Amino acid sequence: MLYPIKVIDIELSRPITSIENLEGYLGLQALVRLHGVPLGYVKAPVTLGHCTAESLSKLILEQHSWSIICQLLKNGLVSLQRPEELTLEALIDLPPAEYAGEWPLVTVAVCTRDRPEDMKLCLEAITQLDYPHLDILVVDNAPQTEATKELLEHHYPQVRYVREPRPGLDWARNRAILEAKGEIIAYTDDDVVVDPGWVKGLAQVFAENPEVMAVTGLVVPYELETYSQVLFESYGGFGRGFKTRWYRYNPEDRLKAASLYGASGKFGTGANMAYRVSLFERVGGFDPAMDVGTVTNGGGDLEMFFRVIKEHYPLVYEPRALVRHRHRRERQKLQSQIANNGIGLYAYFTCCSRNYPDERWAFIKLSIFWIRWWLLARLWKSFKYPQSFPRQFIWNELKGCFIGLTRYQRAKRDAIAVAQDYRREPEVKFPKPTRTKVLREKRVNQVAVQTVDIAQPLKSILDTTGYQFIQLFVFWQDEPLGTVRIQNDFQPFSVDRLADRIAEHFGTKLLDRKLTLTTDELRWSRAYDVLSEKLLSLATDPYSPTALPSSIPISIALATYDRPNDLCNCLNHLLAQQSPRSIEIIVIDNHPDSGLTPPVVAKFPGVKLVSEPRKGLAYARNAGFAASTGEIVIATDDDVTPPPDWIEKLLAPFVRPDVMVVTGNVLPIQLETLSQQAFESYGGLGKGFKRFEVDGNWFESFENRAVPTWELGATANAAFRASIFSHTDIGLMEEALGPGMPSGVGEDTYLFYKVLKAGYTLVYEPEAFVWHKHRQDNAALRRQIYNYSKGGPSYHLVTFLKDRDLRGLRRVLVEIPLLFLWRIQARIRKWTNYPMSLLFLEMIGNFAGPWSLWQSYRRVRHEGRSRPYIPISQR
Numbered sequence: 001m002l003y004p005i006k007v008i009d010i011e012l013s014r015p016i017t018s019i020e021n022l023e024g025y026l027g028l029q030a031l032v033r034l035h036g037v038p039l040g041y042v043k044a045p046v047t048l049g050h051c052t053a054e055s056l057s058k059l060i061l062e063q064h065s066w067s068i069i070c071q072l073l074k075n076g077l078v079s080l081q082r083p084e085e086l087t088l089e090a091l092i093d094l095p096p097a098e099y100a101g102e103w104p105l106v107t108v109a110v111c112t113r114d115r116p117e118d119m120k121l122c123l124e125a126i127t128q129l130d131y132p133h134l135d136i137l138v139v140d141n142a143p144q145t146e147a148t149k150e151l152l153e154h155h156y157p158q159v160r161y162v163r164e165p166r167p168g169l170d171w172a173r174n175r176a177i178l179e180a181k182g183e184i185i186a187y188t189d190d191d192v193v194v195d196p197g198w199v200k201g202l203a204q205v206f207a208e209n210p211e212v213m214a215v216t217g218l219v220v221p222y223e224l225e226t227y228s229q230v231l232f233e234s235y236g237g238f239g240r241g242f243k244t245r246w247y248r249y250n251p252e253d254r255l256k257a258a259s260l261y262g263a264s265g266k267f268g269t270g271a272n273m274a275y276r277v278s279l280f281e282r283v284g285g286f287d288p289a290m291d292v293g294t295v296t297n298g299g300g301d302l303e304m305f306f307r308v309i310k311e312h313y314p315l316v317y318e319p320r321a322l323v324r325h326r327h328r329r330e331r332q333k334l335q336s337q338i339a340n341n342g343i344g345l346y347a348y349f350t351c352c353s354r355n356y357p358d359e360r361w362a363f364i365k366l367s368i369f370w371i372r373w374w375l376l377a378r379l380w381k382s383f384k385y386p387q388s389f390p391r392q393f394i395w396n397e398l399k400g401c402f403i404g405l406t407r408y409q410r411a412k413r414d415a416i417a418v419a420q421d422y423r424r425e426p427e428v429k430f431p432k433p434t435r436t437k438v439l440r441e442k443r444v445n446q447v448a449v450q451t452v453d454i455a456q457p458l459k460s461i462l463d464t465t466g467y468q469f470i471q472l473f474v475f476w477q478d479e480p481l482g483t484v485r486i487q488n489d490f491q492p493f494s495v496d497r498l499a500d501r502i503a504e505h506f507g508t509k510l511l512d513r514k515l516t517l518t519t520d521e522l523r524w525s526r527a528y529d530v531l532s533e534k535l536l537s538l539a540t541d542p543y544s545p546t547a548l549p550s551s552i553p554i555s556i557a558l559a560t561y562d563r564p565n566d567l568c569n570c571l572n573h574l575l576a577q578q579s580p581r582s583i584e585i586i587v588i589d590n591h592p593d594s595g596l597t598p599p600v601v602a603k604f605p606g607v608k609l610v611s612e613p614r615k616g617l618a619y620a621r622n623a624g625f626a627a628s629t630g631e632i633v634i635a636t637d638d639d640v641t642p643p644p645d646w647i648e649k650l651l652a653p654f655v656r657p658d659v660m661v662v663t664g665n666v667l668p669i670q671l672e673t674l675s676q677q678a679f680e681s682y683g684g685l686g687k688g689f690k691r692f693e694v695d696g697n698w699f700e701s702f703e704n705r706a707v708p709t710w711e712l713g714a715t716a717n718a719a720f721r722a723s724i725f726s727h728t729d730i731g732l733m734e735e736a737l738g739p740g741m742p743s744g745v746g747e748d749t750y751l752f753y754k755v756l757k758a759g760y761t762l763v764y765e766p767e768a769f770v771w772h773k774h775r776q777d778n779a780a781l782r783r784q785i786y787n788y789s790k791g792g793p794s795y796h797l798v799t800f801l802k803d804r805d806l807r808g809l810r811r812v813l814v815e816i817p818l819l820f821l822w823r824i825q826a827r828i829r830k831w832t833n834y835p836m837s838l839l840f841l842e843m844i845g846n847f848a849g850p851w852s853l854w855q856s857y858r859r860v861r862h863e864g865r866s867r868p869y870i871p872i873s874q875r
Helices: 053-078 116-126 147-155 169-179 198-208 227-235 257-261 279-283 300-310 331-355 357-384 391-421 495-511 520-538 564-575 597-602 617-627 646-655 674-682 696-700 722-726 747-757 778-803 806-828 836-863
Strands: 005-011 027-034 037-044 106-112 134-141 160-164 184-189 192-194 214-221 245-247 273-276 315-325 447-453 469-476 479-487 554-560 583-589 608-611 632-637 659-668 692-694 717-721 761-772
Touching: 027 053, 037 053, 037 315, 053 495, 053 520, 106 116, 106 169, 106 198, 116 134, 116 147, 116 184, 116 192, 134 147, 134 169, 147 160, 160 169, 169 184, 169 300, 184 192, 184 198, 198 214, 198 273, 198 315, 198 495, 214 300, 227 331, 257 300, 257 357, 273 279, 273 300, 279 300, 300 315, 300 331, 331 357, 331 391, 357 391, 357 806, 469 495, 479 495, 495 520, 554 564, 554 617, 564 583, 564 597, 583 597, 583 617, 597 608, 608 617, 617 632, 617 722, 617 747, 632 646, 632 722, 646 659, 646 717, 646 761, 659 722, 659 747, 674 778, 696 747, 717 722, 717 761, 747 761, 747 778, 778 806, 778 836, 806 836
Parallel strands: 005 027, 106 134, 106 184, 134 160, 214 315, 447 469, 554 583, 554 632, 583 608, 659 761
Antiparallel strands: 027 037, 184 273, 192 315, 214 273, 245 315, 469 479, 632 717, 659 717, 692 761
């Protein structure tokens, strides 16, 4: 899990600037907006403390082109200042139409308890809201001090203060209903910072759609500075996407409301929700036995969402109504929050099962489904991805679910006792939920035919309340463009919804009315080009990062085993590198008893010699890493010949702090013998000529098969950020793997595995290539292929034994045997000319892998582990 991440907004109607002063951040997350409308996130790497305007523009273009085009089309369809032609050039600077109707009075209610510092930050944002008719109310819930009251008296006299003595968030929410002056009440929490357009986003939905009774909005992170904040956001967070969604339960549906909408967390959260005050006269107030301040610890917002849906009222999720939530910074507080989520959710299930007996069986099935497909599925993933799914969090949430099954009954008794103790306090009436079926004429599948001319500004469709669907025929000045079916569920259809649906359905066809471009691909290509030109023109003051500073110390760990001629050649080329930096070269002699290596090293003053008598390349490399003093350590072999610019090209990706490993291409320096040609046919050491990068997301994308880290390069040409060697989840190379051990190979592959599992990035840079001297005789080639073949299963078994990764075991028992069956078939059918003798040698090696790994572990137990890497700062 990489953190901290810098959180920013990018407004596309203004120039995009380079973001500086990002030292210490491993990434940047930008909320992309167009005239205030949120479109999505872009996540960008940080390079030398900067993120360039050009790179941000390119990422926005790649990831959000369609959303931008749809929003521009929507703006054009509803604008009173629309251009004569719907062209992207004309729409690109056109702002969205302002709501021209009368804004309703909105009461913003913040329920708090003894958190004056949080309250101050929250109110600073609320008092800056862009809304003409606002009533701000703070409900202080059973406070133990006068700090909140004093804060409002001294700094926010325009804010009304009410004390609610009954402890519990839903008591406070109900008190806000009684005190509200507005026809709309919008709730938020004291750990939230609202966007200036938040209330407008909520109020416009209510104003344009009189039938809507509840609106929720988008919740984005205020900051992602700590591990816990990043983890909570990746765990699910509070955001529910960037598309407006309408929810309404049709009582004529064969499914129960709980089957469709019982998981009401998908609607939003109590930190960003609003209701018509008149709703509570019909369905009652919030259940005071639920949520924070009671033993249920949550669920009050979920229960109200479901009650709105169950009583057949529309509920809308509107992402334009945006707030920023300050996630828990401390791991312990997040752990408690996750556990309380489980308690609150199952208390909510219990509450609704009691209040709606007809939904009881549906809620029972939902509770079983939630444990099986949400928690147990995450528990399974936690064994593969412990960084993204910490097991302790999942266990706590699972435990909370079972605790929550009994908490509602206790909370209900407590709420009754509290009501008795405070009989004189005003209270929202809480009628029993509706138990009778709604009687209405059966109108399922009835379709209203409507037409709209988009050459004129759109208008709401009002005369469709007797129909479930609208068949909409779209024209441009009497020229038919096409048709789209809309599900309106017996409700009017507002201008905003109509524009959304037309823009999404027709897309770039609206930009080419006469269809002069013959295919959707051509229309999309032209629109993309126009958008690309505009976005790149917004990228002002582009900052081009320089290369990795020459002041950063670099070390090269060169392991050798009695190959003096090859070693001499390699050192000559290392010392001829064209680099402005001082480079430490360490030669690790893996067979000091032979005495062949020291005379060679003595010819090169300044080259450091380290002896590692324990046979094994992993031992040798670890000894070199432990002796190194560089922030970046390069590993290579004595049988490679690097070109003069190799080091600088290999180091270039380290300008990004998330990059922990860089590998490069390995090319054959000669193919003069059949053995050398056969090894290159086998696959060689190169991984192609196309640059790529992989990270924790790539690692987690392999659900049911082993992560192919063997495709990422090799330590004949690799560089590492030295900090990984002291990382608790990474460390040094596994001594039981690699050349010189019975297991054969795999020490580098397993190190890549651990780096990616920890969430970091590996870059393959083909321009940073070296020339490799393949084995020249057949006996040496066969030994090499045999060792490689043993190393594959050994590596996979290590991931199973040390990381509990069942994919490694599946690879050994299922994938590899099937692969060999296919290869034998391909050879028999002459689809390949790979020698059958080498194929059988590989099979024997794979079969010997588990036994070889056991022998390697025995040797490691006898020889001991490598000396740990100690960071320079601690030496």
